[in-house]
Amino acid sequence: MKKKAICTDPTWAGRSDCAHCAIRNRVLFADLPHDELDVALLAVDDLFYQPDRLLYRIGEQGKVLYTVRRGMVKLVRDLADGSERVVRLLKAGDVAGLEVAIGSRYKHTAITLTETEVCRIPLSTLERLEVHSPRLAHQLMLRWQNAVDDADRALVEFSTGAAEVRIAHLLLYLSSLNEDGTGIELSRHDMGSFLGITTETASRAMADLKRRGLVTELPGRDAFRCNRQLLARIADPS
Amino acid sequence: MKKKAICTDPTWAGRSDCAHCAIRNRVLFADLPHDELDVALLAVDDLFYQPDRLLYRIGEQGKVLYTVRRGMVKLVRDLADGSERVVRLLKAGDVAGLEVAIGSRYKHTAITLTETEVCRIPLSTLERLEVHSPRLAHQLMLRWQNAVDDADRALVEFSTGAAEVRIAHLLLYLSSLNEDGTGIELSRHDMGSFLGITTETASRAMADLKRRGLVTELPGRDAFRCNRQLLARIADPS
DNA sequence: CGTAAATTTGAATGGATTCAAACGTGGTGG
DNA sequence: CCACCACGTTTGAATCCATTCAAATTTACG
Numbered sequence: 001m002k003k004k005a006i007c008t009d010p011t012w013a014g015r016s017d018c019a020h021c022a023i024r025n026r027v028l029f030a031d032l033p034h035d036e037l038d039v040a041l042l043a044v045d046d047l048f049y050q051p052d053r054l055l056y057r058i059g060e061q062g063k064v065l066y067t068v069r070r071g072m073v074k075l076v077r078d079l080a081d082g083s084e085r086v087v088r089l090l091k092a093g094d095v096a097g098l099e100v101a102i103g104s105r106y107k108h109t110a111i112t113l114t115e116t117e118v119c120r121i122p123l124s125t126l127e128r129l130e131v132h133s134p135r136l137a138h139q140l141m142l143r144w145q146n147a148v149d150d151a152d153r154a155l156v157e158f159s160t161g162a163a164e165v166r167i168a169h170l171l172l173y174l175s176s177l178n179e180d181g182t183g184i185e186l187s188r189h190d191m192g193s194f195l196g197i198t199t200e201t202a203s204r205a206m207a208d209l210k211r212r213g214l215v216t217e218l219p220g221r222d223a224f225r226c227n228r229q230l231l232a233r234i235a236d237p238s
Numbered sequence: 239m240k241k242k243a244i245c246t247d248p249t250w251a252g253r254s255d256c257a258h259c260a261i262r263n264r265v266l267f268a269d270l271p272h273d274e275l276d277v278a279l280l281a282v283d284d285l286f287y288q289p290d291r292l293l294y295r296i297g298e299q300g301k302v303l304y305t306v307r308r309g310m311v312k313l314v315r316d317l318a319d320g321s322e323r324v325v326r327l328l329k330a331g332d333v334a335g336l337e338v339a340i341g342s343r344y345k346h347t348a349i350t351l352t353e354t355e356v357c358r359i360p361l362s363t364l365e366r367l368e369v370h371s372p373r374l375a376h377q378l379m380l381r382w383q384n385a386v387d388d389a390d391r392a393l394v395e396f397s398t399g400a401a402e403v404r405i406a407h408l409l410l411y412l413s414s415l416n417e418d419g420t421g422i423e424l425s426r427h428d429m430g431s432f433l434g435i436t437t438e439t440a441s442r443a444m445a446d447l448k449r450r451g452l453v454t455e456l457p458g459r460d461a462f463r464c465n466r467q468l469l470a471r472i473a474d475p476s
Numbered sequence: 477c478g479t480a481a482a483t484t485t486g487a488a489t490g491g492a493t494t495c496a497a498a499c500g501t502g503g504t505g506g
Numbered sequence: 507c508c509a510c511c512a513c514g515t516t517t518g519a520a521t522c523c524a525t526t527c528a529a530a531t532t533t534a535c536g
Contacts, residue, residue, distance in 0.1 A: 077394050080474035085398060087390055099386075102379050107390065130372070137375045141340050144382035148337075151389030152325055152345065156315050159397045160323060160434055163492070188515065196398055201492055203516060236318040401524070426483065439524055441484060 010118075011048040018044070018119075021069075028067055028095065028121065028143065031135040043125045048117050055096060055110035055118070062106045063123045065097035071116030072184055074194070075108035086194035088150050089113075091177050095143045101126060114184055114222075157235075159196045166195040167205045168235035171215060171226050185222040248356075249286040259307075266305055266333065266359065266381065269373040281363045286355050293334060293348035293356070300344045301361045303335035309354030310422055312432070313346035324432035326388050327351075329415050333381045339364060352422055352460075395473075397434045404433040405443045406473035409453060409464050423460040 018029050046069075049055070055073065056062055066073075073090040087108055090096055096110045100123050129136050157169040170191065174183030186194075192202040209215045214234075215226045284307070287293070293311065294300055304311075311328040325346055328334055334348045338361050367374050395407040408429065412421030424432070430440040447453045452472075453464045 077390065079394070079398065080476065085394055087393055099383055102376070102383050104383065107387065134369065134375070137372070137379075138340070141375075141378060141382065144379065144386065145337055145340050145342065147386045148382065148389055149345065151386055151393065152315065155325055155389065155393055155397060156317070156323055159393060160317065198493060199514090200494085200516085203514095204492095207516065238318065436525060437482090438484085438526085441482095442524095445484065 010053065012045065015045065017046075028119075028139050029136070030139055032129070032133065043122045045120045046117065047120055049112045049115070051112055051114050051116075053112045053116075055112065056106050058106055058109045060106050062097055062100045064120050065095060065100050065123070065126070066110070067119040067121065068092050068094050068096065069117040069119060071112060071114040073110055073112050073116060073118075074190065075110055076193075077108055084109075084193060085196070086190060088147075088154060089173075089194065094146065094150075098140070098143055098147060101140060113186065113190065154194075158194060163195070163197045163201045163205050164208075165235055165237075166197065167191070167202065167209065168231045170195060171209075171224070172228060172231050172235055175224075175226050175228060181228065182218060182223045182225050185217070185224050248291065250283065253283065255284075266357075266377055267374070268377055270367070270371065281360045283358045284355065285358055287350045287353070289350055289352050289354075291350045291354075293350065294344050296344055296347045298344050300335055300338045302358050303333060303338050303361070303364070304348070305357040305359065306330050306332050306334065307355040307357060309350060309352040309356075311348055311350050311354060311356075312428065313348055314431075315346055322347075322431060323434070324428060326385075326392060327411075327432065332384065332388075336378070336381055336385060339378060351424065351428065392432075396432060401433070401435045401439045402443045402446075403473055403475075404435065405429070405440065405447065406469045408433060409447075409462070410466060410469050410473055413462075413464050413466060419466065420456060420461045420463050423455070423462050 055066055058078065068090050070092055073096055074086045075088040075090065075096065076084050077087050079085050097106055099107050158166055171183060175181050177183065188199045188203045188206065192199045195202065206215065214230050215224050217224055293304055296316065306328050308330055311334055312324045313326040313328065313334065314322050315325050317323050335344055337345050396404055409421060413419050415421065426437045426441045426444065430437045433440065444453065452468050453462050455462055
């Protein structure tokens with residue numbers, strides 16, 4: 001509802017070095033031969049964002065797309081009543097702004113949730129490679145299917161059932177992203193906006209799960225640990 | 239909840255004739271040159287389905303995808319509690335089973351809602367063309383983005399807000415598909431399953447809209463006419 | 477015409493929302 | 507360093523809306 005000026009200036013972390021990228025096999029240039037990779041690298045920047053920074057805004061005629069290397073990004077749609085709905089949560093390896101690859105304007109507003117590192121890939125680079133690189137075309141298709149899968153999941157797991165069930169699904173998802181089983185704490189507002197419930201309902205359900213010991217706040221940075229076994233029982237009343 | 243044996247046998251309407259296809263510019267082989275088209279046609283069948291017929295089931299290792307030429311198809315996911323959730327409604331021009339193009343199993347169960355005419359395209363045909371046809375690759379990407387758009391819409395318009403609001407969105411959508419402003423009547427069960435509400439709630443809201451004159455049943459086949467102006471006001475409380 | 481299925485309606489319940497207020501926390505400036 | 511303010515979270519209470527379970531009614535179909 002309220003307008004907040006979001007500083008967009010990221011830190012330039014350097015020209016990308018895809019060949020040595022830790023998540024190379026999960027990102028866009030996965031199958032590219034080295035010589036083609038060299039061409040791509042020239043224009044790909046590695047950027048570092050603070051939390052709550054704007055990557056792009058819905059409707060903009062974008063000329064770049066982003067690969068998330070670290071952190072988490074939310075894709076947001078504005079609702080008729082002025083509020084907003086989080087449509088998807090992007091994790092490391094996901095792509096934001098894929099739609100520019102077919103010449104479309106951005107279909108969402110993309111905002112970082114945590115400290116985030118991304119690769120910014122110009123559309124021009126993509127187009128140059130795509131012509132003689134069926135590999136890249138295939139990679140793009142994989143990304144698209146990925147987006148569809150995530151969207152379906154947002155519908156089936158995160159927007160269906162009682163509030164507690166949705167939250168259970170969300171916590172299970174977030175905690176599945178790190179090997180150590182911890183997950184990033186979202187604000188109650190973002191939770192609600194993603195799950196299609198109000199902030200208060202999200203807060204109540206979370207507070208309740210904490211009281212029952214299914215979720216415990218981690219002292220350090222905004223993270224939580226949860227009992228996946230018990231949460232799974234709530235998520236899927238078998 | 240209940241198991242029903244669905245006869246899958248469609249009527250074979252003939253080998254496809256994409257060159258003269260009325261919706262050619264809206265389907266997969268849109269930009270193909272004629273000589274490549276000829277290759278494709280050999281294996282593409284034009285099929286005709288009755289309402290409530292199964293195209294494919296979730297999890298199957300499919301080797302074909304479908305272009306909807308006429309009618310409407312629902313993509314369904316099974317829920318944990320045994321019920322089902324309609325994830326998407328496919329209209330003429332949409333593609334079902336795109337995921338097989340990247341080697342995936344079907345991600346949904348696809349069932350016809352109306353009399354439906356489809357083109358059945360074998361994956362092998364796709365693969366043969368894809369190699370030397372960047373046009374097709376681009377077409378596929380367009381389809382994928384389409385699927386993402388529809389999925390986002392399912393979330394934002396059809397699974398957010400009060401029951402009446404969701405129904406208003408649905409009726410507006412259905413009535414936008416035909417030039418004459420009429421729309422296909424869905425069963426209350428399917429409506430509910432797609433909108434994330436119960437059959438009874440769907441029924442109540444629809445009955446109410448009818449009483450208020452915003453929706454009128456058409457005498458002929460299962461179709462309705464609606465006051466788009468007033469429905470739009472319900473859908474977007476501006 | 478008669479039965480099965482789908483739709484509609486009713487009444488009671490439960491869960492989410494709404495509006496408000498209390499609480500905690502981090503940051504700023506005195 | 508502390509007081510204070512802004513903002514997010516939590517909690518409370520009343521209301522509203524959707525669900526549930528049940529029954530009545532209509533429609534479809536053999």
